[in-house]
Amino acid sequence: MKIVIAGAGEVGTHLAKLLSYEEQDIIVIDEDGDKLDVLDSSYNLMTVKGSPTSFYTLKDAHTGKADLFIAVTPSESTNLVSCSIAKSLGAQTTVARISHYGFMDPANKEAMTRMGVDRLIYPEYLAAREINTALQHSWVRNWFELHEGQIILVGVRIRENAPLAGMQLKEFATTTGHFHVSAIRRNHETIIPRGNDYMLAGDVLYITCTREHIDDLIKLCGKVQQRIKRVMIMGGSKIAIRLLDIVGDRYKFTIIDNNREVCASLPEKCPNAEIIHGDARDPEVLVDANIYDCDAFIALSPSSESNILTTLSAKEFGIKKSVAEVEDIQFIQQAEALGIGSVINKKLLASSTIFQLLLDTDSSTSKCLALTDAEVAELEVKPGAKITRAEVKNLHLDRSMTLAALIRNGQGRLVTGNTTFQTGDKVLIFCLAGSLHKVERLFT
């Protein structure tokens, strides 16, 4: 697939790297030659220097032949204009990164299409949605649901007290047939387990099950579903504003920010929250803001380090659920190892959305799960696909992927070795980074 990415910022660079591992044809456009040099010299892709809103640059980058045009510069208007130009040059699908909700409003969909913008990425909105799920399901780290919750995939870290800890996968499968252990993350590595692997205390397990068995899973993992009422947020960022907008008045929010101007602008945007001006890194400020009464702490300041450390100190005040925004990808696994409940990363969320697009699924209905070294995707089985030819155990699947569950006729069920796929099935796939193109081949 030919993909043109405009903007070699954080999201653009991350996408370009990931997609080049996925054996796609990538061309990256940016005005800053230095940023491009780094990409050009070490990754298998091509770069074009120039403005993303210039017809000449876009022509140089063969935008006319592109299957996908992704505009992810920091400027929203640049993104929209370059998508518009790309579309007029003949790009198949255009995607723009935006930073205002107005563009996403279904009422404006037609105007956007007329402008030549097919899809939108709004990382802050995705992050807010992710935090919302994390608050609703406080016992898990990741929550991914398919088809209105028919199939649920959770990522959960187990401790010694979990009945699951120390159990072999084979044994687990014979005692209860309602769960599918899709992946295990152990010591910074994600593995797709086989029958004779063990689940150990300290592992993050990615388990798939149907809706009716989710309560059993909470017990098996030794967790308790906490009810969250009061939430404290550090940093009045765009994500915070979006989160409050989505959640409404389900929770009581307190926002702490150390910038007075930001604080001054917040009461208008978040009328139901209490705004406190102060430095959340200071424990006294937290105590003054009544942290003892709070159930959840969400750190959304621009600095990943502050977010991780402040979340850790907030946990000492008896927080039940912690969420931290970690923009440096290399810190994510460290943060998870330190015991931070859920980690939010805008880049991963954005790239997950693009992956869904690549796999040609309707990203508006399915939710994506962003992990550092793996992807969870939902795919529909097309007529004549390779995957329909045999039972799962005879398909000789690559070790870098697992088929967890499927939805047939609106009913969710787990995939076993004897499952045979049919056209129209929706399949939940868990695959390690760099193997998405293999998955794609199976389904077409």
Next chain:
Amino acid sequence: MLGNTIGGLLILEAVFMVIPLVTALIYEEKDWEAFGFTAAFTALSGILMRRIPVRSNRMGKREGFILTASVWIFFSLFGMIPFIISSTPVSASSAFFEAMSGFTTTGATSVTIPITELSHGIIIWQALMQWLGGMGIIIFTLAVVPALNNSGGMLMFNAEATGVIHDKIRPRISQTAMTLWGMYLILTLILISLLWIGPMDLFDSICHAFGTISTGGYSNKAQSVAEFGSNYVLGVICIFMFLSGINFALLYKTIFLQNWQRFRNDDVIKAYIGIIVVFSILFAVGQLIRTGYTSFTDIAFYSVFQVVSTLTSTGYLAPGFFMWEPFILALVFVMMFCGGCAGSTSGGAKIDRVIYLKRFIDNELHHCIHPNSVLYVRYNGKIVSPDIVRKTIAFLCIFMILVVSGGTALSFLGLPPVDSFFSSLSCLCNTGFGASITGYGDDFATMPDLAKWIMSFLMLIGRLEIYTVLLLFTPSFWK
């Protein structure tokens, strides 16, 4: 990682050895045994190397450099075996010199055996080595082995490709490699057929086409291209030498994307053609002074042929250009140094770098009078980043240091000074003019063994454009 990749490439080399094997069988020569043995041995070594357990699959810039340099050395080490065990055996030093000179498209020979006594197998192998090395072993591998279509392959591409900035023609490295090799193959096929139409038989046309497009300058005739006594042959070869001296990416864009505008306005092309015109006139004048007016062909046509052949580092000699005047010899020195365009198969320092140097010097001089003026090196109207200019200047300095060191080492071994420095430059630029030109002995065969190793090393440094090889000898690389 290292063993695995090199092993894979050796298997590929073994496949190529089948060509001389088949040739020897067709001509019913005994040398098929030598090639059969070498091919089997190379393939076996490759398979064994692939068995070396892979410790890590990570490939950084350092691994890219090591791999590329070692691939070239391994190719030469295995490529030299047929020369040692053939029916016309030579010493190990000469064989290695021969192989390295082939792969780096230098085209110098140190074999004393008259070319008429060499078997067809050996001859086609010499030509084939040049052809493989011309566009590059790594680039060829990238084009045919999909497993290297990743960032590791990209790093190896960067370590092998010539030029200051490596143009990618298409997004993925294997596509770029395939396009470049496609161009290379098309040019070779056209040249083979054009030569075949003329006075050459198929075998000779293949050998000369391989020698021309790779700018190696291989000829299977004692008198080189002059043997055919045909101006048609010289003319056709001259045109294709000229084409091979142009950036292949630019050639592709011009021919297949119809981008003539870009071709006409390219600074390097202008300089390339300019240099050819000016030096041809100087050559013609030199020739006129030496021999007086004989005929138009002698003076004008042969001068142009000789200039193109020297500038593109091919190293074919036009008739009547055997003993050179000091003035013409000096011109040859300059042209060898210049080389062709970056991204072509030619050697030398590359015209691109010379242009950067000239503009940089212009700016520096201007600065002396107008210290406050803001000046940048511009190339095709775009500013070249000071980093790249710096790297280019450093490259040219190291280049000169290498020529001097190589020349000094050779004169230490007993060669006359002019010949030492001429041979040193000729090897580093991959031109391969024999020492006969300067009057020392007949060819490289008379050189001491140690000199052959020094020159082989210079050829490798020159072909991989200095940094890739020299980096391996810096302490900071291994820390």
